[in-house]
Amino acid sequence: MYLHGTSTINDRGHLQIGGCDTTDLVAQFGTPLYVMDEALIRQRCREYMDAFRASGLKFQVAYASKAFCVMAMCRIVEEEGMSLDVVSDGELYTALQAGFPAERIHFHGNNKTPHEIAMAVDARIGCFVVDNLVELHMLNAVAGEKRQKVNILFRVTPGVEAHTHEYISTGQTDSKFGLDLDNGSAYQAIREALELPNIQLLGLHSHIGSQIFEVEGFKLAVDKVVNFAAKVRDELNVVFSVVNLGGGFGIRYVEGDAPLPVASYVQAITESVIGNFKKHNYPTPEIWVEPGRSIVGDAGTTLYTVGTYKDIPGVRKYVAVDGGMTDNPRPALYNSVYEAMLANRADEPEQEVVSIAGKACESGDMLIWDLKLPEVRTGDVLAVSCTGAYNYAMASNYNRIRRPAVVFVKDGEADVVVQRESYENIISNDVVPNRMKQVSRTTK
Numbered sequence: 463m464y465l466h467g468t469s470t471i472n473d474r475g476h477l478q479i480g481g482c483d484t485t486d487l488v489a490q491f492g493t494p495l496y497v498m499d500e501a502l503i504r505q506r507c508r509e510y511m512d513a514f515r516a517s518g519l520k521f522q523v524a525y526a527s528k529a530f531c532v533m534a535m536c537r538i539v540e541e542e543g544m545s546l547d548v549v550s551d552g553e554l555y556t557a558l559q560a561g562f563p564a565e566r567i568h569f570h571g572n573n574k575t576p577h578e579i580a581m582a583v584d585a586r587i588g589c590f591v592v593d594n595l596v597e598l599h600m601l602n603a604v605a606g607e608k609r610q611k612v613n614i615l616f617r618v619t620p621g622v623e624a625h626t627h628e629y630i631s632t633g634q635t636d637s638k639f640g641l642d643l644d645n646g647s648a649y650q651a652i653r654e655a656l657e658l659p660n661i662q663l664l665g666l667h668s669h670i671g672s673q674i675f676e677v678e679g680f681k682l683a684v685d686k687v688v689n690f691a692a693k694v695r696d697e698l699n700v701v702f703s704v705v706n707l708g709g710g711f712g713i714r715y716v717e718g719d720a721p722l723p724v725a726s727y728v729q730a731i732t733e734s735v736i737g738n739f740k741k742h743n744y745p746t747p748e749i750w751v752e753p754g755r756s757i758v759g760d761a762g763t764t765l766y767t768v769g770t771y772k773d774i775p776g777v778r779k780y781v782a783v784d785g786g787m788t789d790n791p792r793p794a795l796y797n798s799v800y801e802a803m804l805a806n807r808a809d810e811p812e813q814e815v816v817s818i819a820g821k822a823c824e825s826g827d828m829l830i831w832d833l834k835l836p837e838v839r840t841g842d843v844l845a846v847s848c849t850g851a852y853n854y855a856m857a858s859n860y861n862r863i864r865r866p867a868v869v870f871v872k873d874g875e876a877d878v879v880v881q882r883e884s885y886e887n888i889i890s891n892d893v894v895p896n897r898m899k900q901v902s903r904t905t906k
């Protein structure tokens with residue numbers, strides 16, 4: 463397993479992250495456990511901020527909180543001077559409860575409800591990324607009732623298909639997200655926005671997909687967005703002050719994944735923006751981006767305890783762990799691949815090939831196929847790397863499995879940032895109707 467960030471093998475032969483021996487973390491917090499390397503999260507934040515500062519442009523780096531949204535993470539994002547992208551009332555609520563400055567919050571989503579819009583207008587967030595005309599008019603009405611003028615970007619689909627999994631590529635024309643640049647819908651939306659008294663149109667937003675390794679897609683998107691901006695200026699006399707190029711920068715999950723350094727993505731984007739706007743004699747607008755995965759993805763490691771195993775001679779050996787698709791649905795959803803190691807015997811040679819099964823009642827609940835490990839025994843600790851993004855965030859209670867705790871580790875200290883769910887949490891929203899026999903609830 464590739465060792466990301468502060469991960470090392472210590473002299474006890476154990477995987478250590480953020481100065482904490484993972485076997486001690488297991489003894490203290492139990493498994494499954496998400497372990498987040500705080501120093502690596504902060505390093506990634508700084509890589510983005512430093513690269514943009516070096517460009518000399520005005521910018522905002524908005525962490526896409528959908529990747530991993532908890533209050534402690536919002537604190538880090540604020541401390542690092544970044545903005546925050548939310549896509550639901552739940553994410554907005556989390557950010558506001560964490561004391562995140564509302565003016566640095568951007569609200570996304572293709573179907574913001576009237577309640578979500580009202581909540582965000584009341585909070586006076588910095589910007590709405592408007593997805594469609596229905597939303598535009600709803601937002602104008604709500605802002606009017608509340609006597610406010612709200613900043614918006616229009617989400618446009620530039621017709622660029624990023625090289626990524628079909629389910630996570632979003633910039634193409636046939637997408638549930640955004641207004642098409644080519645078929646006139648984005649243009650029409652701008653004309654309508656200009657007539658609306660409570661809407662301040664700042665610019666355009668484009669997001670072409672996720673887990674992208676090259677810069678060509680971004681450059682193509684910039685090219686299309688800038689051409690469109692120039693047409694809008696020439697025909698409607700509107701000059702945009704912001705262009706948001708979304709997120710999607712890839713990370714290394716397994717050998718063969720070849721992400722560019724953060725600075726290279728940023729440099730490619732900023733150079734392309736500067737060059738393209740210059741071509742049109744257009745004042746360079748502020749550049750915003752929204753990285754999620756590349757801020758937190760490789761900072762996360764999930765620790766599991768090995769339970770049962772079985773060898774099907776001539777077929778494969780299944781090794782089952784105490785989590786699975788409920789804490790990491792990505793293999794089942796996207797066929798995503800992961801690396802792993804035995805955290806308690808990290809210095810031992812690999813001796814067998816096994817497949818890691820989750821514990822959910824679902825044949826598709828397989829975390830890793832054909833993984834080389836030392837001979838695995840019940841009670842071993844399996845560490846799966848790169849689980850910081852879209853794991854806790856997409857976790858479920860399928861089979862009423864309790865969601866794991868999350869700890870941040872740094873300089874030998876471990877702090878719980880999300881507690882392990884309790885049995886009481888599991889039934890906390892259940893209601894037994896009066897016409898049924900009432901039972902007294904026990905806790906724990």
Ligand SMILES: Cc1ncc(COP(=O)(O)O)c(C=O)c1O
Nearest residue numbers: 526669672709710752753754755
């Ligand atoms: C609009 C938008 N912005 C940002 C992101 C974050 O993407 P990533 O985590 O790949 O950086 C996404 C998710 O793909 C998104 O849909």
Ligand SMILES: N[C@@H](CCCC[NH3+])C(=O)O
Nearest residue numbers: 630632672673792851852
């Ligand atoms: N949830 C996806 C990517 C997010 C797409 C968001 N637009 C993943 O786990 O890779």
